[in-house]
């Protein structure tokens with residue numbers, strides 16, 4: 474691990490502070506222990522004394538019992554780690570390096586809801602000690618760290634920014650449910666309010682990130698990089714979704730088109746589908762908000778959001794159309810939705826667009842059965858008031874609608890799929906939003922198959 478600070482700032486105070494952290498004479502604190510904060514705190518605890526703070530008592534209790542509801546690090550790692558889990562913010566005064574990883578959702582009107590990050594800044598400011606570096610990891614639009622969080626920290630602490638405390642920003646790039654791209658092997662962007670702070674931020678993250686760090690020129694660049702990279706994904710998926718709507722009219726499967734496209738050396742591999750979650754479906758709105766405030770009206774990013782947000786309705790309409798064409802009585806049909814999380818192999822159901830598909834079918838007078846062997850079922854019930862059913866309850870279906878590509882689903886053979894249908898149902902309609910099954914194989918097996 475490069476001790477960058479020592480090289481560049483001989484005798485500087487902040488360098489001493491990093492060695493204090495390394496020697497465990499002072500602590501690193503992580504504020505907000507969710508999908509981002511928990512893996513980070515666990516990794517840091519192998520090198521530093523770590524305080525893990527979350528206001529959610531249920532969550533802290535689970536961690537104290539050695540349980541990992543996010544399934545990002547696993548129960549064993551939580552049980553074994555040395556993190557001091559707490560809901561008590563007064564422990565923050567023992568830390569000299571505080572990382573904030575609280576949610577940054579949008580309001581009903583899609584404007585940024587900064588209340589959690591403002592709340593966390595107030596909490597940190599009221600409890601931190603002098604000479605602390607505070608790094609924000611939450612996804613924000615450029616300017617939030619310096620123009621909103623920094624002043625709150627100063628006001629609540631009574632310390633002067635740049636003299637008595639310091640700020641930085643390091644966007645998180647983890648991809649929950651992804652077993653290949655993990656915290657340690659994803660290169661991390663780091664930034665600080667000046668070079669000296671950046672050295673410390675870089676040194677702390679370099680301790681845990683084997684893929685190395687990228688030192689952004691300043692905090693706003695690091696903030697912008699995050700919203701730009703997620704907007705880039707959103708737009709590319711929107712392009713595929715737009716193609717999917719057009720190809721549907723042409724009777725062409727977009728997934729098959731992508732398979733063909735992917736044989737070119739510079740293919741990007743994006744696929745059509747529902748775009749939910751609290752990153753790709755949200756971060757572009759952060760960019761749009763700030764750009765609009767400055768009088769810039771985005772066309773591409775705004776269009777991408779509109780297209781992607783409209784895909785659930787398209788899936789609902791096509792499902793109903795397929796059922797009618799197959800001669801199935803829609804009003805009495807048992808439609809089973811499979812995969813209610815916002816994406817494959819991830820327990821997280823927040824901001825999942827599956828709820829739009831569910832509600833869209835309800836508008837046609839159908840109450841679908843929602844099944845997900847991976848999802849956090851309690852979370853789904855809490856957030857949407859819908860109980861997820863078991864695979865057993867999926868049986869006797871008239872129509873199966875696969876919304877996400879969980880590995881569990883990919884293994885289903887045509888016979889196993891058939892066994893889920895009502896045996897009297899001659900026309901087995903199967904909607905495969907992510908194209909996880911082979912159309913040729915299922916059509917050969919007698920299914921009425923539709924995918925994007």
Ligand SMILES: NC(=O)c1ccc[n+]([C@@H]2O[C@H](COP(=O)([O-])OP(=O)(O)OC[C@H]3O[C@@H](n4cnc5c(N)ncnc54)[C@H](O)[C@@H]3O)[C@@H](O)[C@H]2O)c1
Nearest residue numbers: 505506507508509527528529575576577592593611612645
């Ligand atoms: N989950 C992802 O895939 C991902 C990836 C990259 C970036 N991000 C960004 O990281 C941030 C965190 O996301 P997440 O998915 O970990 O959210 P999360 O909801 O899983 O976790 C956030 C935690 O913060 C806690 N919290 C809220 N306010 C608090 C406060 N004032 N003090 C202490 N704790 C508080 C909540 O109880 C929750 O446990 C967001 O800005 C998100 O956009 C998320």
